[in-house]
Amino acid sequence: MASSVLSAASHSVSPSCSLSTTHKGKPMIRDNTLGFHRGPNSFSSSRSRGRISMAVAVNVSRFEGIPMAPPDPILGVSEAFKVDNSDVKLNLGVGAYRTEELQPYVLNVVKKAENLMLERGDNKEYLPIEGSAAFNKATAELLLGADNPAIKQQRVATVQGLSGTGSLRLGAALIERYFPGAKVLISAPTWGNHKNIFNDASVPWSEYRYYDPKTVGLDFEGMIEDIKSAPEGSFILLHGCAHNPTGIDPTPEQWEKIADVIQEKNHIPFFDVAYQGFASGSLDEDAASVRLFVARGMEVLVAQSYSKNLGLYAERIGAINVVSSSPESAARVKSQLKRIARPMYSNPPVHGARIVADVVGNPVLFNEWKAEMEMMAGRIKNVRQQLYDSITSKDKSGKDWSFILKQIGMFSFTGLNTNQSDNMTNKWHVYMTKDGRISLAGLSLAKCEYLADAIIDSYHNVS
Amino acid sequence: MAIRNSLTGQFLRRSSVAGARLMSSSSSWFRSIEPAPKDPILGVTEAFLADQSPNKVNVGVGAYRDDHGKPVVLECVREAERRVAGSQFMEYLPMGGSIKMIEESLKLAFGDNSEFIKDKRIAAVQALSGTGACRLFAAFQQRFHPNTQIYIPVPTWANHHNIWRDAGVPMKTFRYYHPESRGLDFSGLMDDIKNAPDGSFFLLHACAHNPTGVDPSEEQWREISSQIKAKGHFPFFDMAYQGFASGDPERDAKAIKIFLEDGHLIGLAQSYAKNMGLYGQRAGSLSVLCEDEKQAVAVKSQLQLIARPMYSNPPLHGALIVSTVLGDPDLKKLWLKEVKVMADRIIGMRTTLRENLEKKGSTLPWQHITNQIGMFCYSGLTPEQVDRMTNEFHIYMTRNGRISMAGLNTGNVGYVADAIHEVTKSF
Numbered sequence: 048m049a050s051s052v053l054s055a056a057s058h059s060v061s062p063s064c065s066l067s068t069t070h071k072g073k074p075m076i077r078d079n080t081l082g083f084h085r086g087p088n089s090f091s092s093s094r095s096r097g098r099i100s101m102a103v104a105v106n107v108s109r110f111e112g113i114p115m116a117p118p119d120p121i122l123g124v125s126e127a128f129k130v131d132n133s134d135v136k137l138n139l140g141v142g143a144y145r146t147e148e149l150q151p152y153v154l155n156v157v158k159k160a161e162n163l164m165l166e167r168g169d170n171k172e173y174l175p176i177e178g179s180a181a182f183n184k185a186t187a188e189l190l191l192g193a194d195n196p197a198i199k200q201q202r203v204a205t206v207q208g209l210s211g212t213g214s215l216r217l218g219a220a221l222i223e224r225y226f227p228g229a230k231v232l233i234s235a236p237t238w239g240n241h242k243n244i245f246n247d248a249s250v251p252w253s254e255y256r257y258y259d260p261k262t263v264g265l266d267f268e269g270m271i272e273d274i275k276s277a278p279e280g281s282f283i284l285l286h287g288c289a290h291n292p293t294g295i296d297p298t299p300e301q302w303e304k305i306a307d308v309i310q311e312k313n314h315i316p317f318f319d320v321a322y323q324g325f326a327s328g329s330l331d332e333d334a335a336s337v338r339l340f341v342a343r344g345m346e347v348l349v350a351q352s353y354s355k356n357l358g359l360y361a362e363r364i365g366a367i368n369v370v371s372s373s374p375e376s377a378a379r380v381k382s383q384l385k386r387i388a389r390p391m392y393s394n395p396p397v398h399g400a401r402i403v404a405d406v407v408g409n410p411v412l413f414n415e416w417k418a419e420m421e422m423m424a425g426r427i428k429n430v431r432q433q434l435y436d437s438i439t440s441k442d443k444s445g446k447d448w449s450f451i452l453k454q455i456g457m458f459s460f461t462g463l464n465t466n467q468s469d470n471m472t473n474k475w476h477v478y479m480t481k482d483g484r485i486s487l488a489g490l491s492l493a494k495c496e497y498l499a500d501a502i503i504d505s506y507h508n509v510s
Numbered sequence: 511m512a513i514r515n516s517l518t519g520q521f522l523r524r525s526s527v528a529g530a531r532l533m534s535s536s537s538s539w540f541r542s543i544e545p546a547p548k549d550p551i552l553g554v555t556e557a558f559l560a561d562q563s564p565n566k567v568n569v570g571v572g573a574y575r576d577d578h579g580k581p582v583v584l585e586c587v588r589e590a591e592r593r594v595a596g597s598q599f600m601e602y603l604p605m606g607g608s609i610k611m612i613e614e615s616l617k618l619a620f621g622d623n624s625e626f627i628k629d630k631r632i633a634a635v636q637a638l639s640g641t642g643a644c645r646l647f648a649a650f651q652q653r654f655h656p657n658t659q660i661y662i663p664v665p666t667w668a669n670h671h672n673i674w675r676d677a678g679v680p681m682k683t684f685r686y687y688h689p690e691s692r693g694l695d696f697s698g699l700m701d702d703i704k705n706a707p708d709g710s711f712f713l714l715h716a717c718a719h720n721p722t723g724v725d726p727s728e729e730q731w732r733e734i735s736s737q738i739k740a741k742g743h744f745p746f747f748d749m750a751y752q753g754f755a756s757g758d759p760e761r762d763a764k765a766i767k768i769f770l771e772d773g774h775l776i777g778l779a780q781s782y783a784k785n786m787g788l789y790g791q792r793a794g795s796l797s798v799l800c801e802d803e804k805q806a807v808a809v810k811s812q813l814q815l816i817a818r819p820m821y822s823n824p825p826l827h828g829a830l831i832v833s834t835v836l837g838d839p840d841l842k843k844l845w846l847k848e849v850k851v852m853a854d855r856i857i858g859m860r861t862t863l864r865e866n867l868e869k870k871g872s873t874l875p876w877q878h879i880t881n882q883i884g885m886f887c888y889s890g891l892t893p894e895q896v897d898r899m900t901n902e903f904h905i906y907m908t909r910n911g912r913i914s915m916a917g918l919n920t921g922n923v924g925y926v927a928d929a930i931h932e933v934t935k936s937f
Contacts, residue, residue, distance in 0.1 A: 108775065108801040109709070109744060113654055116811035119605075143601060151601055161595055168588075170581040172573060173789045209638070209821030216820050225543050243819035247649075346538065360602045361826035372538040382546035389549075390672035391645050391820065392638035397790030398827035 120480060128478040136476040137494055139485040143360055144325075144423055144457070147491050152423075154358045156416045160405040169401065174394045176385040178207020178366070182400040185407035186366045190320065190334055190351060197341050201374040204381035206367050206388065207395045210359075211321045211352030212240060214367040218317060218348045219248035220387045221369075221380070222282060231282040231317065232274065234258075236482065238291045241284060241319070255283070258293050263450040263462040265295050267304075274308050283309055287320035287349070288333040289456025292484040296326075296455050302336045306343055316340055318349040325356040326456045328424035330417065341370050353403055355457070356420055362399030427457060430487050430495065437499035444507065457488050467505040475501035550668075550908055558906040566904040567926060569917035573789055574754075574852055574885070577919045582852070584787050586844040590834035600826060605814040607636020607795070608829035614836035615780050615795040618752065619763055620770070626799055633809035634797040635817065636824045639788075640750045640781030641669060643796035647746060647777050648677035649816045650798075650809075651711055660746075661702070661712045663687075665910070667720045670713060670748070684712070687722045692878035692890050694724050703737045712738060716749035716778075717762040718884025721912040725755075725883050731765045735772045745769055746777040754785040755884045757853035759846070775799040782832050784885065785849050791828030856885060859918040863887075866927030874934055887913045895933040903929035 124140035146152050177183065183205040187198055197203050208214030222229060231250055233241050234257035245252045255277070256269030274283055285305070290296055297305060309316055318337050324330040340347050352365040367384065371377040388394070406412045435451045442448070451459060463471065463483035471477040477498060479485045490498060554570035576582050606612070612634045616627050626632050637643035651658065660674045663686035674681050684706070685698030703712065714734075719725055726734060738745055747766055753759035769776055775798075782793040796813065800806040817823070835841045864879045879887055891899070891911035899905040905926055907913050918926060 108805060109655070110775075110798070110800055110805050110809050113805070113808050113812055115808045116815040153600060157600070165591065165595055168583070170583055171587070171787055171789050171791055172581050173783075209825070212818075212822035213820065225540075240819060240822065243815075247816070247819040346540070354602075359600055361600050361823065363821060363823070363825040369540070371540050376538050376540040376543065379543045379545045380540050383543055386546040386672075387676070389641075390669060390676040391642070392792065393641035393669065394790070394792070396638075396792040396825035396828065398825070 124478050124480060127472070131476055131478070133476040135497060137478065137489060137498065139477060139479040139487075139489045139498075141486050141489040142457075143488065144355060144358060145488045147426060149489065149491055152358060154416065154419050156406050156412045156419060157358060157402055159412060159415075160402040163405055164398075164401055171397065174207070174397050174400065176389050176394050177205075177381060178395045179397065179400040179404060181404035181408060182207055182364075183366065185404050186351060187368055189330065189407055190323065190349060190368060191338060191341060191370075192331070192334075195338070195341065197370050202371050202377050204369040204371065204377040204384065206381060206384040207400055208350070208365045208367050208388075209392070209395060210354050210363045210365040211319065211350050212244065212365075213363065213395075214350035214352070214365040215241070215244050215319060216248060216391075217367045217384055217387055218350055218369075219245050219250050221348075221384060223248050223250050224387070225383070226280075226282075229280060229282060230278060231284055232277050232314075233284045234270075234286070234290070236292060237284070237286075238319070253277075257290075258295060258460065260462065263295075263460060264453065265297060265301070267297070267301055271304060271308055274305070274314065275312060277312065277314065279313050281312075281314045282317045282348075283314050284317045284319060285336070287318045287323065287336050289322035289326035289458075291321070291456070292458050292480075292482065293460040294454030294456050294458045295450075295460065297336070299335065299339075302339055306340050306345070309340075310343065310345060316345065316347045318347060320349055321352040322355050322456050323351070324417070324420040325424055328421040328428075330420070344372070346371055353399065357403065357406065357416070359399045359402060362402065363396055364399035364403055427487050430490050430492060431459070433492050433495040434487075434490065434498060437496045438502060441499055442503050442507075446506075457486055459485050459487055461485055461502060463502070463505055467509045470505040470509045471501050474504070477501050554906045554908055557900070561904050561906070563904040565925065567906065567917060567922050569905060569907045569913045569915075569926070571914050571917045572885075574784060574787060574916045575919070577855065577921075579917070579919055579921075582787055584845065584848045586835050586841045586848060587786060587788065587831055589841060589844075590831045590838075593834055594827075594830045603636070603823045603826055603829070605635075605818050605823050606810060607824045608826070608833055610833035610837060611636055611793070611829040612795055614833055616797060618759060618836060619749065619766060619778060619780060619797065621760075621767075626770075630803040631800050631806050632797050633800055633806040633813060634795055635810060635813045636829055637779070637794045637796045637817075638821070638824060639783050639792045639794035640748060640779050641673065641794075642792065642824075643779035643781070643794045644670065644673045644748060645677060646796050646813055646816055646820075647779065647798070648674045648679050649820075650813060652678045653816065654812070655711070658709060658711055658744075659707075661706055661710055661743075663699075663713065663715070663719070665721060666713065666715070667748075674713075679711075682706070682710075686719070687724055687888065689890070692724075692875075692888060693881065694726055694730065696726070696730055700733065700737055703734065703741060703743065706741065706743065708742045709744070710741070711744045711746055714745055714747050714765070716747045716752070716765050718751035718755035718886075720750070720884070721886050721908075721910065722888040723882030723884050723886045724878075724888065726765070728764060728768070731768045732772075735769045735774065738769075739772055739774060744777070745774055746779070748779045750779075750781040751784055751884050752780065753846070753849040754853055757850035757857075759785075759849070770799075775801070782828065786832065786835065786845065788828050788831060791831065792825055793828030793832050856915045859915045859923055860887065862920075862923050863915075863918065863927055863930075866924055867931055870927060870931040872931045872935065885914055885916050887915055889913050889930070891930070891933070898933045899929055903932070905929055 121140055128138040144152055187203050187205045191198055208217050231245050231252040232255045233252055235254040255273035256266045259266035288296055323333045326333045337349055347370045349368040354360045369380045406416050431451055438448050461483045465481045468481045468483055551570055558568040620626055637646055659680045659682050661682050661684045662670055664683045684702035685695045688695035717725055752762045755762045778797045780795045782788045798809050800809055835845050860880050864876045867876050889911045893909040896909050
């Protein structure tokens with residue numbers, strides 16, 4: 048299944064990139080001996096042809112000192128899955144939605160939107176640096192609600208980004224440029240690429256407690272304590288919903304308390320919203336945390352992605368929103384975001400932005416889209432329920448597996464440790480990351496019983 | 511142009527926001543953020559759009575237009591889109607991008623029979639058009655050769671400065687355009703290459719230099735290549751106009767061929783914005799030629815490690831179009847025909863503009879209009895003359911005198927020639 052390799056490339060844990068302590072600046076891979084290799088022809092091939100150089104050749108390549116980058120652990124999972132010959136193998140490392148037949152899925156509304164574009168014969172002109180105006184409008188309204196005062200007062204700066212990752216990177220670069228030295232707090236654990244993004248943007252970060260391995264739930268007290276202890280004016284990276292990789296989200300009451308502490312400490316929230324509508328099936332429910340903060344008058348940054356909820360994965364469509372306290376500062380922020388984007392890629396890709404604008408901006412397609420999101424979210428909920436039912440009917444130990452039902456979104460943290468995860472792979476041909484995360488998108492109802500057997504065996508029989 | 515030191519920039523930025531974190535909770539987090547400077551080219555287009563004159567002409571535009579002044583979607587692109595519609599899942603591409611598109615891009619740049627391709631000695635990734643490719647390379651240079659400088663021609667595409675600056679690479683300049691002759695300052699260029707510290711990085715436009723339109727001749731390229739090799743410099747080519755410049759993709763890649771024959775290992779940014787009209791689809795690629803396959807694998811892995819925290823993986827749609835067009839013999843033939851039509855129309859406009867100026871009795875030398883190559887013409891008009899072009903004739907261009915030949919057509923070229931003559935004639 049070649050597509051599973053492709054699909055595993057993003058939104059996944061990269062343990063080899065994890066850093067557990069405060070990290071400042073960019074990790075530099077330097078080979079200090081490289082300087083001594085410099086000299087004439089250091090960029091030349093030993094196979095040179097044609098005219099003879101007047102200088103004495105020193106055939107040492109300028110790239111000789113470059114080491115192999117560490118392999119991507121998620122891709123490794125999918126590659127190992129591919130070469131496994133077992134009939135019962137399962138790929139639970141996949142980072143993209145799958146149907147009950149475990150096939151990739153293109154939403155019907157997306158196909159309709161693409162056909163509309165073909166019929167219109169749209170041109171291919173450059174978008175503005177900030178992206179498509181129709182897309183930006185639809186996107187801010189989707190996130191905040193069209194009637195949100197922040198939108199009506201033009202206090203939202205929205206810039207189309209390269210999906211969630213590109214949007215996070217724009218936000219990180221803004222922090223580096225205008226809040227130098229400000230620290231970003233990220234949850235432990237979090238999506239592996241978050242650390243790469245802030246590292247490469249030269250933004251220092253540290254972690255706040257989030258996941259509680261004892262309860263396989265939220266360490267709410269630890270989280271509050273760490274946010275309270277952070278230096279005043281820190282940025283707090285929050286997953287808007289469907290936390291990746293744990294699937295654990297705060298309750299509405301907990302979100303209120305988190306907002307209290309952030310306001311009290313004058314921190315600024317930076318939301319990563321990659322699953323709006325896809326998590327619960329409801330766009331409004333999944334945006335509730337962001338809207339709560341904005342309703343309190345707080346200034347927030349929000350990175351959005353349409354990879355999961357519209358299935359636009361490879362079209363790279365997302366946005367960075369900055370909700371400011373005045374329209375004037377929102378305009379200034381937008382101008383600086385554009386200034387950051389211009390030397391990165393000039394302007395964003397047009398194809399997916401048109402799809403989003405056509406779907407979100409068209410009431411008929413919009414309603415069809417909501418139905419499809421409910422279907423996708425519903426399938427994952429059904430799988431969670433079935434998995435839970437299978438495990439609890441088989442496991443007589445009395446262990447509480449209810450966290451499987453409490454978690455939200457595509458991913459589930461099983462609580463399995465590294466050895467237990469290895470057993471899942473070696474004995475049961477179930478491929479997952481070593482942190483115990485499984486992607487429920489790679490699971491069909493028919494396979495839940497098999498997976499339950501594997502989990503019970505690994506949990507009880509491997510220490 | 512002075513060296514732009516990132517530390518200085520950092521210090522200045524820090525000073526300007528020293529009080530940022532002392533604000534009370536009722537103050538705005540973004541109060542201290544100042545508006546970014548206006549983009550001069552966008553300003554030209556905005557002023558053009560606001561002008562009510564029926565005679566107005568926009569020669570500031572950075573994209574191709576047909577003889578009616580309309581955007582163009584190539585027929586080969588339309589056909590490719592029909593073929594890919596509905597037949598592809600929108601799954602993530604690998605971090606390096608579409609393998610098929612990269613293969614076709616390398617063949618286009620280096621030739622179907624390239625030894626580098628056969629020996630798998632090229633580290634290549636799909637990029638967000640030409641800009642994304644340059645930015646990836648600049649970040650790569652900063653990470654692995656942090657003590658080197660990038661030498662940038664005077665003048666160059668304005669975004670080049672931003673790209674390398676934001677990547678944290680110190681910049682220096684080398685002489686390129688010669689205002690007196692409106693051609694190449696070849697001796698100045700060669701002196702600057704000779705005087706640069708050994709092992710410097712040099713940014714070279716492969717063809718159709720932006721904004722001047724001035725390119726070295728084949729003989730000059732050979733001497734440039736030889737001098738760069740003698741100094742052990744690294745040549746990085748920005749090739750945004752292959753095929754679009756002359757109508758012949760092989761001819762437009764001649765400089766690269768010369769460097770390869772000389773034994774250089776080069777870096778190369780490719781863009782399909784102009785030659786395939788894919789502007790907003792953001793299709794491009796970055797290649798780095800390496801000693802051997804092992805090195806190419808290592809370099810590519812590091813390029814991907816740079817891309818991952820920037821955007822994870824590149825956009826699919828434009829890559830599908832490129833790989834479909836270049837991968838199908840009939841579509842590729844159609845593409846070659848269509849790209850030649852675009853190039854020929856621009857060449858025709860150059861000729862006509864010059865002829866009209868000379869017919870008007872202008873005594874100034876205008877041969878640079880036809881000597882220059884590609885979409886842009888460095889006319890030699892002064893900022894004051896440009897202002898008159900705008901105020902008296904409603905002709906919009908940037909104040910450096912750059913004229914986008916794409917904005918000229920048979921309907922307006924005579925009018926523009928008249929205007930140029932009016933503002934340049936002596937009394």
